[in-house]
Amino acid sequence: MRAFIFPGQGSQKVGMGSELAEASVAAREVFGEVDEALKQKLSALMRDGPDDQLTLTENAQPAIMANAIATLRVLEQDFGVKLAEKGGCVAGHSLGEYAALCAVGAFGLADTARLLKLRGQAMQAAVPLGEGTMAVLLGADIDQAKALAEAAAQGQVCEVANDNDPSQVVISGHTAAIERAVGLVKDFGIKRGMILNVSAPFHSSLMAPAAARMAEALGETPPAAFTLPIYANVTAARVDDPEEERALLVEQVTGRVRWRESVLAMRADGVESFVELGGKVLGPMVGRIDKDAQVASLVTMADLEAFAKEIA
Known part of the structure; x- marks a missing residue:
């Protein structure tokens, strides 16, 4: 098929x-x-x-x-x-x-x-421009991404937006939370995190x-x-x-x-x-x-x- x-x-x-x-x-x-x-x-x-x-x-x-x-x-x-x-x-x-x-x-x-x-x-x-963004996590599986997002949220929104493939997950939410997540990637065994050039935190609450x-x-x-x-x-x-x-x-x-x-x-x-x-x-x-x-x-x-x- x-x-x-x-x-x-x-x-x-x-x-x-x-x-x-x-x-x-x-x-x-x-x-x-x-x-x-x-x-x-x-x-x-x-x-x-x-x-x-x-x-x-x-x-x-x-x-x-x-x-x-x-x-x-x-x-x-x-x-x-x-x-x-x-x-x-x-x-x-x-x-x-x-x-x-x-x-x-x-x-x-x-x-x-x-x-x-x-x-x-x-x-x-x-969402007002600048208040939300997204980041791609390279070398991350879904469980690593979920754990990272939970740790980085700190009362803000930080959620898994796209589970693309076994090595690429995208997170979305408040800009500050996403920036925290990118700074924490190594602590969760994730190879790299990169802020995406997007205008809004798509696929988040x-x-x-x-x-x-x-x-x-x-x-x-x-x-x-x-x-x-x-x-x-x-x-x-x-x-x-x-x-x-x-x-x-x-x-x-x-x-x-x-x-x-x-x-x-x-x-x-x-x-x-x-x-x-x-x-x-x-x-x-x-x-x-x-x-x-x-x-x-x-x-x-x-x-x-x-x-x-x-x-x-």
């Missing part, structure tokens, strides 16, 4: 999607529809920058989704590889869960773009105001039935029911991205290969989680052509 997976924030870069847009009508149609939905020339920002504007979470979130869905549409329309025929399930990392849901028909493209724009704005507004806004938005635009099951971030388990998934998307704003466990759950359920669309971030993570898993990361036209030939 094959899983199609969709990257999250941090995979954006100036120039993303440009080659696909030049080569494919299918890609240009995706970028045009997203621009129209947002009443914003997001495609121009993706193509030309500036980088500091693309990195803003309210722009990065819909941009990463648009690039992933454009990659999927090119694969389907230009190379004849249909996700519903060649895939057994989908999953996405953080905002990538929305891209995954769009890919399987739970949300239309325009609605997905608007939801992610709002999600980015809500997350940014939840400080995001509660953003979760409330997303609950309202998803009440107005709930996911419809999807053509393939999705593995949800916060449960690392298969979901088939749209109403269950709606509730999990709200919980995801403050909850941990359990990516390592999600990959292991998919493997246990029979997934042998993972195909990342629109990025080269999740593929390496999957390889570190399970060295026996087959992995492909599709970004360029050449990537898509080679993949289509391989599975023909």
Whole structure:
């Protein structure tokens, strides 16, 4: 069985999607529809920058989704590889869960773009700039990260945000607490801690105001039935029911991205290969989680052509 997976924030870069847009009508149609939905020339920002504007979470979130869905549409329309025929399930990392849901028909493209724009704005507004941040812990497993976060909190918020793979965990919370945690890494047998260049403490309890806004938005635009099951971030388990998934998307704003466990759950359920669309971030993570898993990361036209030939 094959899983199609969709990257999250941090995979954006100036120039993303440009080659696909030049080569494919299918890609240009995706970028045009997203621009129209947002009443914003997001495609121009993706193509030309500036980088500091693309990195803003309210722009990065819909941009990463648009690039992933454009990659999927090119694969389907230009190379004849249909996700519903060649895939057994989908999953996405953080905002990538929305891209995954769009890919399987739970949300239309325009609605997905608007939801992610709002999600980015809500997350940014939840905590005043400078009061919260995140850090990546390298050479840390989940138990080490939990122990470190608990020790560093000292009455503030310091929580595990992303359990990415066996050697990389991200923590999130109040800036002072995260800085304390980075200073304590050696005491917990962790190789290195680095503050991330992010504008808010995503996937922590400080995001509660953003979760409330997303609950309202998803009440107005709930996911419809999807053509393939999705593995949800916060449960690392298969979901088939749209109403269950709606509730999990709200919980995801403050909850941990359990990516390592999600990959292991998919493997246990029979997934042998993972195909990342629109990025080269999740593929390496999957390889570190399970060295026996087959992995492909599709970004360029050449990537898509080679993949289509391989599975023909």
